[in-house]
Amino acid sequence: MPGMDGQSEIERLLDEMERSLEQGLIPARIFNDPEIHRLELEWLFARAWVFVGHETEIPRPGDYCLRYIGQDPFIFVRDEAGSVRVLFNACRHRGVQVCRAERGNASHFRCVYHGWTYTNSGELVGIPAAEEAYRGFDKSAWGLLPAPHVASIHGLVFAALDPQAPPFEEFLGGMKWYLDLLFGLTEEGMEVIGEPHRWILEANWKIAADNFAGDDYHTLYLHKSMWDVNVFQVPARANMMGYHVQAGNGHTISFSMAPDPNEPGPTFWGYPPEIVARFRPDRVTPEQYELARRSRVSVGTIFPNLSFLTVPLTADPDRIPPTTFMTIRQWQPKGPDRMEIWSWALMWEGVSPEFRERSYQACMASFSPSGIFEQDDTVPWPLATRTAGTFFFGRRNEMLNYQMGLSTGTAQPVTDWPGPGVAYSPRYEEGVQRHFYRRWLEYMRAR
């Protein structure tokens, strides 16, 4: 249904969702609808702060990688002065992409069409036959367009395409406190290992963001085989103990923690003592440090489409001890029913090459295209997307159930939670997802 009719139909859907969300009901249609997808690109991805890359991916001047905000291509580059830039990857003459390699090192980007040449800070400096063709032309007005806002936290670089976007700290809200305890425990911080995995999944991006927002419940069934082959030490049910945190502004984090703070089992996500020795309690508050100490697993989503996971797993239970890794992954929208998954492995700078390699191996073996954990997620996500696109269910605005912990089950609000936001325990709870969708609605309805 094109034009105004189609739009008002979606507007009615979103109005209705505003009410139904409070009862834990979400219309399936939002997970597979061309109009929703189009509006997301315009109202969400072109307005929110979106992850671009990690500073350690471009350590030297001239290093660059191609990245996407929504579906728009950007060059993530370190200029000659060492500043990180996020430049729209299009020549100002006819719009041809000036950078066609996915990564590399370059002092200049030269457009193949007519040869306009830009520095790695985006200035237009070269025009073939400039004298004959462009005498009197003001080159300084025709540089590569930068993303209006760029900011970083612990090396994670984000950009906002909306000149009116709120400051990054405000966008992060309470999530900063949790990112500090996840990524900020050492002086040097974390670095990316190698290039990210990229693969295509015929599923809506929100289903993945929602899963990492705190769908621990699915591990009991979907990931059952992980316990069958012993790649994770904490028993499946025990692993459900811990906390779900609605950190504010749609950001969420879930901690697997034993009920008793002194219960034996992995602490500091299972990092070995030589790495824990690098952690500096004075870099965070005692409350943050204690949460880090008690963490067996942390998983969450930085709204809208960057998720993280840190957990100790092994690629070979007979020979290799569980090894902690940190992965960040971006769920890139590629259509109403299609996403591209980007997945990075991170490790603390300065750890031994052996540990770094073992950590990468644990990450790849569980969370990557070949990861035996993640393989199973690639089954239900496309199926749920398919359902959302049906007429009988999707187009008739049938509701999906997000009521766990709302009127059911054992999860209760935590009254003495030491951090920002609202926490629930144990993790049989879908408030984290509802928190994500509340924020999503704010963006989608703020027209």
Add this chain to the structure above:
Amino acid sequence: MSDQHPPLYHQVVDFLMHEAALLDDGRFQEWFELLAEDIVYQIPVRTTRDREAGRGFSQQAWHMNETWGTLKTRVARLATKAAWAEDPPTRTRHFVTNIRVRPGDEENEVRVTSNVLVLRHQGDSPSAQFLSGERHDVLRRENGRWWLARRLVLLDQTTLGTHNLAIFI
């Protein structure tokens, strides 16, 4: 090795065809038994690079970087009753062509280069997912049979056009 019967080249082709059949038939345990205990099985991540920067294969990032033990875990997991990624199984078809056999570093080894094309069908979708690339294998003759001792798969894709790598290439 040139006067062996059947000729060496045919032995190698026979091994690769047998291996492909085991993979396509989902006989992963039998496939695993073709692997030498010191096997290194690698699929590096690839990125598009300028010509002068080389072919774009990562030295640090891998789709798979396996030992005998990690492959054993993968095969064991496929044999569980909850390996949903492959239950119902996807249907793969391995095409191995352009096979070149060269002497190996050891007396009992050969280096084998080939092209591999994997078609993969899932569910009721009539369209295939494709993976194509180059295999660099080392086959070893020991105890009267051939073993796969090394495999490096150099894929043509940078972004994988398949929903997962629950399969072997």
